[in-house]
Amino acid sequence: MFIVGKDSSKDTRGGVRQRTLKSAIGCTGIGLHCGMRVGMTLHPAEPDTGIVFRRSDIAAKGAVIPALWSHVVDTRLCTVIGNEDRVVVGTVEHLLAAFSGIGIDNAVVEINGPEVPVMDGSAAPFVFLMECAGICEQNARRRILRVHKKVQVREGDKCAVLYPTGGGFSVGCEISFPSRAVARQSHGVTVSPSVFTAEISRARTFGFLEEVAQMRAAGLARGGALDNAIVISGDRILNEEGLRFDNEFVRHKILDAIGDLYLAGRPMIGHFHGYCSGHALNNRLLRTLLADGDAWSEEEMTPADLVPFQRWPEETVLSA
Ligand SMILES: [Zn+2]
Known part of the structure; x- marks a missing residue:
């Protein structure tokens, strides 16, 4: 049992730990708006990484997009995030809902196209992927x-x-x-x-x-x-x-x-x-x-x- 209110200084005994995936896992599917077939792999990530997207089809320098409010570049029909090199990933919201809903703090999402696969239009296939990969606690507080x-x-x-x-x-x-x-x-x-x-x-x-x-x-x-x-x-x-x-x-x-x-x-x-x-x-x-x-x-x-x-x-x- 956790003890609430006790200071446990630098260890994580009194707090809630960050979580990531135990192993990498991938899927392929169609982008709802772009219509392209896209491959996506969810990777474990270090504490305090947050959720970060990486476009594997684009040269390394401009390929990273953090999943942050300040990187939102379009919201007309789905949420699109982008970086200063105008590299974007669209329809991130259902995947992010799955990370949030099942409590994953850190992951790198490697994707070889401009949009997260829509799968069946819900977040259930992503929850299934994450459960198959397994979830582990990390040595850092959430x-x-x-x-x-x-x-x-x-x-x-x-x-x-x-x-x-x-x-x-x-x-x-x-x-x-x-x-x-x-x-x-x-x-x-x-x-x-x-x-x-x-x-x-x-x-x-x-x-x-x-x-x-x-x-x-x-x-x-x-x-x-x-x-x-x-x-x-x-x-x-x-x-x-x-x-x-x-x-x-x-x-x-x-x-x-x-x-x-x-x-x-x-x-x-x-x-x-x-x-x-x-x-x-x-x-x-x-x-x-x-x-x-x-x-x-x-x-x-x-x-x-x-x-x-x-x-x-x-x-x-x-x-x-
Ligand atoms: Zn939606």
């Missing part, structure tokens, strides 16, 4: 980002908010679409490896058939298909197998938010609430939080931080 005051960003009707809590990381989302296949949905979870794996990781990305032609004309969604996204036409879901959860759409929004918030560079202790928020607003929220020195602190995680705080801010109590 550092967290603690939210100290409410921070909010808005864009029209859309809004994203971070609240301080007494512990843990929780995410609630509400969405509303004219299509009756989606309509109004709200859901929330306190994130832990088991909750993430069982309740969130399998929720797939979704799109409207009517928008696919437009997106393709803009050079996007080239790899989109019924085996890697839920496709909606009018009020109908076109996938023959139907949904994995009644409210799979809002669960996927939670998945996206978990991935986008991991671009803080470390686990967060706080509560996120999104109303119709997406990648752009999620990134603006992080930038707004981090620009306000009174709104957060970086500190060592204690075992108490792993205990989820059950009472969420009252104004975020979900309506459905």
Whole structure:
């Protein structure tokens, strides 16, 4: 058992350790927007590395991109990160959600194309890969980002908010679409490896058939298909197998938010609430939080931080 509140100076006995993969593991798949076949290998990494992407198809100098909020270069349909040499990796959010959800602090993601493979449109294949590789604790304490005051960003009707809590990381989302296949949905979870794996990781990305032609004309969604996204036409879901959860759409929004918030560079202790928020607003929220020195602190995680705080801010109590 850990003893809370005792100073254990330089060793890691009193704290929570950083985690990485036990061994490297790879997969190949199609990029949702680029339509290219991409190979990706997840490698173990040293303590305090964070999550770092490395493009193996580009000469060594410009090939490294840290998975950080400050490296986000596009958020129109997915989260794209890039570096000063204009080397980019797109659709990082589902992979980052898996790292965050199952608690991996350090990894190098080697990839031979411009986009993370979409796999089945969810984070479940990445969780499976990480579990197959195995996860090990490292000889360094985990550092967290603690939210100290409410921070909010808005864009029209859309809004994203971070609240301080007494512990843990929780995410609630509400969405509303004219299509009756989606309509109004709200859901929330306190994130832990088991909750993430069982309740969130399998929720797939979704799109409207009517928008696919437009997106393709803009050079996007080239790899989109019924085996890697839920496709909606009018009020109908076109996938023959139907949904994995009644409210799979809002669960996927939670998945996206978990991935986008991991671009803080470390686990967060706080509560996120999104109303119709997406990648752009999620990134603006992080930038707004981090620009306000009174709104957060970086500190060592204690075992108490792993205990989820059950009472969420009252104004975020979900309506459905
Ligand atoms: Zn997504």
